[in-house]
Amino acid sequence: MLKGKSLVNIDDVATDDIFEIFKLASEYKKKVSKGEVLSELNGKIMATLFFEPSTRTRLSFESAMHRLGGSVITVSEAKSSSASKGETIADTIRMASSYSDIVVMRHPMEGAARLASEFSSVPVLNGGDGSGQHPTQTILDLFTIWEKFGRIEGLNVSLVGDLKYGRTVHSLIKALSRFENAINLISPEILQMPEHVLSGIKNQQNIRKISNLEDVLNRSDVFYVTRIQKERFVDMNDYAKVIGSYSFDLATVSRMKESAIIMHPLPRVDEINPEVDSDKRALYFTQASNGVFVRMAIISMILGVR
Numbered sequence: 001m002l003k004g005k006s007l008v009n010i011d012d013v014a015t016d017d018i019f020e021i022f023k024l025a026s027e028y029k030k031k032v033s034k035g036e037v038l039s040e041l042n043g044k045i046m047a048t049l050f051f052e053p054s055t056r057t058r059l060s061f062e063s064a065m066h067r068l069g070g071s072v073i074t075v076s077e078a079k080s081s082s083a084s085k086g087e088t089i090a091d092t093i094r095m096a097s098s099y100s101d102i103v104v105m106r107h108p109m110e111g112a113a114r115l116a117s118e119f120s121s122v123p124v125l126n127g128g129d130g131s132g133q134h135p136t137q138t139i140l141d142l143f144t145i146w147e148k149f150g151r152i153e154g155l156n157v158s159l160v161g162d163l164k165y166g167r168t169v170h171s172l173i174k175a176l177s178r179f180e181n182a183i184n185l186i187s188p189e190i191l192q193m194p195e196h197v198l199s200g201i202k203n204q205q206n207i208r209k210i211s212n213l214e215d216v217l218n219r220s221d222v223f224y225v226t227r228i229q230k231e232r233f234v235d236m237n238d239y240a241k242v243i244g245s246y247s248f249d250l251a252t253v254s255r256m257k258e259s260a261i262i263m264h265p266l267p268r269v270d271e272i273n274p275e276v277d278s279d280k281r282a283l284y285f286t287q288a289s290n291g292v293f294v295r296m297a298i299i300s301m302i303l304g305v306r
């Protein structure tokens with residue numbers, strides 16, 4: 001049951017609830033594509049507090065709320081809120097939660113969403129906390145895999161790129177490893193998946209560090225490519241060493257299985273050449289548009305109307 005709950009870490013969501021979200025997201029996807037106008041969240045208000053840049057996450061949450069007939073109040077820039085005057089997260093969230101029925105927050109500090117959920121009088125959805133977690137992104141990632149393969153188990157999944165700072169992969173690996181999936185980790189040496197993420201995972205035997213992408217290119221079902229998180233580097237000399245580490249072009253993609261899919265949470269920088277976009281294996285734009293339907297499902301379950 002998600003009703004009334006905050007969603008800070010992917011571990012907060014039971015597997016049964018993940019499948020409930022999939023069902024409801026599919027239903028909403030059909031309804032929206034038929035042009036149905038929904039009103040189940042009439043009178044409800046969502047506050048979106050984004051203290052870090054965002055395009056897809058904020059817009060898809062806001063679109064989801066509007067599609068359900070609710071409304072949105074927003075802070076889209078740290079400098080336009082009282083955080084820039086030194087207000088604490090605790091005080092900001094106390095106020096925002098008294099103005100709304102549900103809060104979505106993105107913040108550069110790992111742990112910020114957990115802290116916010118402790119001071120909030122309404123459910124808090126973590127829209128990304130530093131290098132921590134991004135649970136709703138993970139649910140929409142899983143939904144995209146489920147739509148394509150009809151399952152989220154028995155797959156060979158390669159996570160590629162910045163596995164150290166990328167929060168989407170920190171949540172995703174936890175969710176994928178609840179099921180029997182072979183997971184390959186492919187990253188530059190200095191951007192490996194942190195031990196604190198790996199140590200919390202049960203099926204460790206299904207996870208392998210791979211040094212060469214070529215080794216899994218014709219074997220993986222899912223390639224989940226990520227951006228090098230430039231903004232999180234402490235030393236820009238380190239960033240210079242890893243720029244352009246992975247670059248998927250049509251030549252790379254032609255060596256993949258016909259049935260494979262390429263995902264990316266976006267924004268991409270240079271990891272995937274735009275020439276790949278028209279290949280049928282490129283699923284990142286579908287993935288991004290699924291964000292609205294999955295978030296509609298999550299919001300309406302948390303607010304208890306479904």
Ligand code: NCD
Pocket residue numbers: 056057128134137167168226227265266267
């Ligand atoms: C990601 C994020 O913010 O963690 N973007 C997103 O939410 N879709 C990935 C990224 O910024 O690289």
